Amino acid sequence: MSVNFIGMITSHKNSEIHPSTGPAIDTDYLLRFARAHEEAGFDRVLVPYHSTGPDAILTIAQAAAATSRIKLMLAHRPGFVSPTLAARQLATLDHFSGGRLGVHIISGGSDAEQRRDGDYLDHDQRYARTDEYLQVLRRVWTEERPFDHEGAHYRVEQAFSEVKPVQKPHIPIFFGGASEAAIPVAGRHADIYALWGESLDQVRDLTGRVRAEAARHGREINFSVSFRPILADTEEKAWARADSILQETRRLRAGNAKLHPAYTGPQQSEGARRLLAAAEQGARVDKRLWTAIAKETGARYNSTALVGTPEQVADALLDYYDLGVTTFLIRGFDPLEDAIDYGRELIPRTRELVAQRLASKKAA
Numbered sequence: 001m002s003v004n005f006i007g008m009i010t011s012h013k014n015s016e017i018h019p020s021t022g023p024a025i026d027t028d029y030l031l032r033f034a035r036a037h038e039e040a041g042f043d044r045v046l047v048p049y050h051s052t053g054p055d056a057i058l059t060i061a062q063a064a065a066a067t068s069r070i071k072l073m074l075a076h077r078p079g080f081v082s083p084t085l086a087a088r089q090l091a092t093l094d095h096f097s098g099g100r101l102g103v104h105i106i107s108g109g110s111d112a113e114q115r116r117d118g119d120y121l122d123h124d125q126r127y128a129r130t131d132e133y134l135q136v137l138r139r140v141w142t143e144e145r146p147f148d149h150e151g152a153h154y155r156v157e158q159a160f161s162e163v164k165p166v167q168k169p170h171i172p173i174f175f176g177g178a179s180e181a182a183i184p185v186a187g188r189h190a191d192i193y194a195l196w197g198e199s200l201d202q203v204r205d206l207t208g209r210v211r212a213e214a215a216r217h218g219r220e221i222n223f224s225v226s227f228r229p230i231l232a233d234t235e236e237k238a239w240a241r242a243d244s245i246l247q248e249t250r251r252l253r254a255g256n257a258k259l260h261p262a263y264t265g266p267q268q269s270e271g272a273r274r275l276l277a278a279a280e281q282g283a284r285v286d287k288r289l290w291t292a293i294a295k296e297t298g299a300r301y302n303s304t305a306l307v308g309t310p311e312q313v314a315d316a317l318l319d320y321y322d323l324g325v326t327t328f329l330i331r332g333f334d335p336l337e338d339a340i341d342y343g344r345e346l347i348p349r350t351r352e353l354v355a356q357r358l359a360s361k362k363a364a
Contacts, residue, residue: 003321003354005347006073006224006329007037007339008046009063011054015333016293016303017248019256025054027062033336034063038070040343044102046329049075051116057089064097073102073174078133079119079126084159086133087140090171091163099166104174104194105130107182109269127181129153134173134189141170174224178206179270187213190221192327196271197227197304199278199285204323206274211324224327225320226302230290231341235308242307245333246292253296275299287316302329310345318353 010033012026037045047060060074074093076086094101107130108114114126121129132151136159139147146158165171175190177183186193193210195203207223214221230245232238276299279291294303306313317328330346332338 001222001326002358003317003351004043004224004327005041005342005350006044006046006327007040007042007342008048008329008331008335009033009037010048010335011059013335015335016297017245017252017333018335019252029336030059030062031066033339034066034070036336036339038067040339041347042070042339042343044071044073046073046104047075049077049106051113057093060101061093061096064093064100068098071100071102072097073104075104075106077106077108077114077117078130079108079114079121080117082156083133083136083154084140084156084161087137088161088163090137091141091161091165094165094167094171095163101165101167102172102174102192104176105134105189106176107185109177109271123179124181127177127179127185131185131188134185138170138173138189141165176271178274182270183210183213186210186221187215187219188217190214192222192224194224194226194329196275196299196302197225197289197306198274199281199289200319200323202274202278203320203325207324222327223323223325224329225325226329226331227317228293228303228305228333229313229330229338229342229346230305230307230333231310231313231338231346233309235312238307238309238312242290242292242305246296249293249296272299275304278304287319288312289316302331310349313346314349314353317350318357321354321357 009030011030012020012022012024013029014020034045047056049056056075060072064072090101090103107126132153136149136154140159140161141164146160149156149159172191173189174192174194175186176194187210195206203225210221230238230242232241275294278285279295283292284290288306288308290305290307297303306316330342
């Protein structure tokens with residue numbers, strides 16, 4: 001199977017080494033960011049969700065209008081709108097974007113983050129709600145007649161939508177969540193299961209568990225892993241850049257821990273716990289997985305990196321591909337500049353290695 005690359009865009013410049021300044025929405029930056037990913041050869045771009053940030057649906061609509069080829073991925077939290085309304089909104093957006101939409105379902109790994117929007121369900125209850133939410137969502141997308149539903153979290157009568165997604169059978173569902181409550185939901189509903197950048201052993205274990213759960217429902221599932229590649233023209237320079245990123249992250253955190261949402265993120269999440277477990281193995285794991293930022297920030301958000309030359313990082317990505325990972329979400333600490341840089345060598349080189357691997361298997 002071929003390899004796909006997802007980037008991430010935000011409405012203004014920010015990262016662990018670039019504290020947020022100015023207004024929350026910089027329209028020119030957002031549009032340049034989206035177009036840069038399209039020009040760099042990314043397959044898809046993610047618009048994230050934060051309880052204090054700009055509305056993700058409206059943001060992704062702007063990105064869709066500014067681009068023509070790149071696919072889109074909307075981070076979406078169940079529980080704040082009815083699944084029947086969400087189904088119509090997403091199907092409408094799929095039409096207006098020319099069938100380019102994907103939705104990334106995030107049930108929520110932080111009580112504090114959820115409560116800002118008035119959600120007081122506990123962790124496991126949120127995943128139970130997501131399960132039911134996705135049942136209704138998919139029925140609205142696919143059923144040709146009105147239906148009734150009565151469950152623990154939702155009750156609807158004669159639910160129906162005149163607008164169906166362009167993509168069939170429905171909009172691709174990406175899914176995040178590594179807890180025991182999350183994995184059964186992923187097995188029932190996810191088209192692509194998304195992990196943060198864990199070690200090879202961790203990824204092998206977790207994808208195996210999700211595959212087994214999906215198989216119980218007669219389903220197959222694809223996998224995505226997220227990294228923050230740090231590139232340079234020599235390995236020595238790449239590690240020096242990694243160290244400078246760590247030092248700047250520490251300096252900013254020491255000055256003001258509220259400079260960036262990543263410093264107040266979901267410490268409770270199982271994904272964060274797993275990244276910290278990888279960090280316990282050392283700052284450098286496997287070939288070139290770098291865990292120092294994850295350890296420094298408490299593993300809030302995807303914060304592990306692959307460090308090296310484009311050829312070395314592409315080779316490291318191939319190790320994950322060999323485990324069945326066919327999608328990589330990559331974003332940099334210098335967000336716009338790194339996205340452009342990834343398109344120069346890392347993305348083409350990785351695609352080349354995958355093509356060689358597929359050709360070798362076919363010949364064998």
